[in-house]
Amino acid sequence: MALTETIAKEIQPTVKVADESFGINDTQLCTLSIEIDELRFRFCAVQDDNRQCRWLEDYASDTFLNKGELLEKLKQITVEHPFLGADSWKSISVAVNTNAFTLVPAPLFRKEYAAEYLHLVLGRTVQPEDRVMHHYLAQVDAYNVFTIPSEWSEWLMGQYPFQTIEFCHLTSPLITGALASHKEYNEPRILSACFEEEYVTLLFSEGGKLLFCNRFRYSNAQELTYLILFTLNQLNYQPENVKMYLYGEITPYADTYTELARFIPHLNFGQNPGALRYTADFEDIPGHRYFGLLNTCLMPRQ
CATH class of the missing domain: 3.30.420.260 (Protein of unknown function DUF3822, C-terminal domain)
Incomplete structure (x- = not known):
């Protein structure tokens, strides 16, 4: 059985909080925020004018997936979803959760040395299959330098070719x-x-x-x-x-x-961030669970 067929049979959100009136035409009013690591894929849609979270889905794997397997899973979710793959989102933010990250004070940061900062933290050079990125965090006047698997970032940018994706490490929204x-x-x-x-x-x-x-x-x-x-x-x-x-x-x-x-x-x-509004269905999920994802919606755009 092909890998994509095996993964496709397993794909169901473990948590879904939905405003059932939400449709593809509403995406142009909303920020799409995504949280991704080797075990989880989560996303939510927040309407910008009133900061209401109108949709949240959480996909989890019981077993470790390598980068290629996870990518196939993400592709399948996006293809089958009614609006996740839409190209009309007002903005898109992606928080990746990898072990390779470090905060560098802004006065000391140099873009050309980004990989070297991670080398000091990891004790080794960054793997060739990983891409080094950085995100300015104004609250602490520092750059969060991190890696993302290149095939993840390339797929996301290919999936949303007409939109600028704001990438950050999960520690930034935290x-x-x-x-x-x-x-x-x-x-x-x-x-x-x-x-x-x-x-x-x-x-x-x-x-x-x-x-x-x-x-x-x-x-x-x-x-x-x-x-x-x-x-x-x-x-x-x-x-x-x-x-x-x-x-x-x-x-x-x-x-x-x-x-x-x-x-x-x-x-x-x-509890859930107080800066957002929530539908009544959010009362059914623990308020502490999606702290990282929901704060990704509140990250200032660069």
Whole structure:
């Protein structure tokens, strides 16, 4: 059986929140935001004039897909979807989640050295099949330098040839959301944690300023808790003096939550960004789950 046939049979969104009145003619009023990594593909449509999220879909794979397999899956989803492949979107933003990223202060950034910045972080040169990109993040006056598989970026630009796609690393919308949280939650110090399968992105901010951002791999709840406590210790803060907000793939019943609750007294689940409006159907999904994707809609256009 051909790869595309095998993948096609598996494609169904695991989560769908839809304004059923939405159609292809509405795309010209909306920003299409996409989040993509090796296990997940998510997108949402936000109407620009009133900032209402009118559509969200989440596709997840139970098994690891290589870059080629994931690309075939994305192509199939787009071909079969009633409006995802439309060429009339008002704007398009894509957040990629890869291990290779680094923040470089704007005064030190030089475009021609972008690959060298990643070399320092990775301890090796960037793979030939990966493309180096950068995105300016005004909130921290820094460039987020990252890689994306070349075949992903080439397919996306080929899929939407008449539109400029804004590419960024997922940490950029996470930073945007984390800094906005100070105003939304009225907290001076916030540790934001965005969970994936086997990974967590930690962001520590104080007074609306980012002090720490990194992505860690962990194998169990105890290792995760150690990473978080060690990070706080390196920042010279005690857990009781920090509010921690959880996002992404975590529930109150997870071992990771139970273990964290033993050591972090002020543990909270985050909410959807307050800068967006939501249909009634959004009440059926956890407010913390799509923090990265929804904040991608709020990224300033460059």
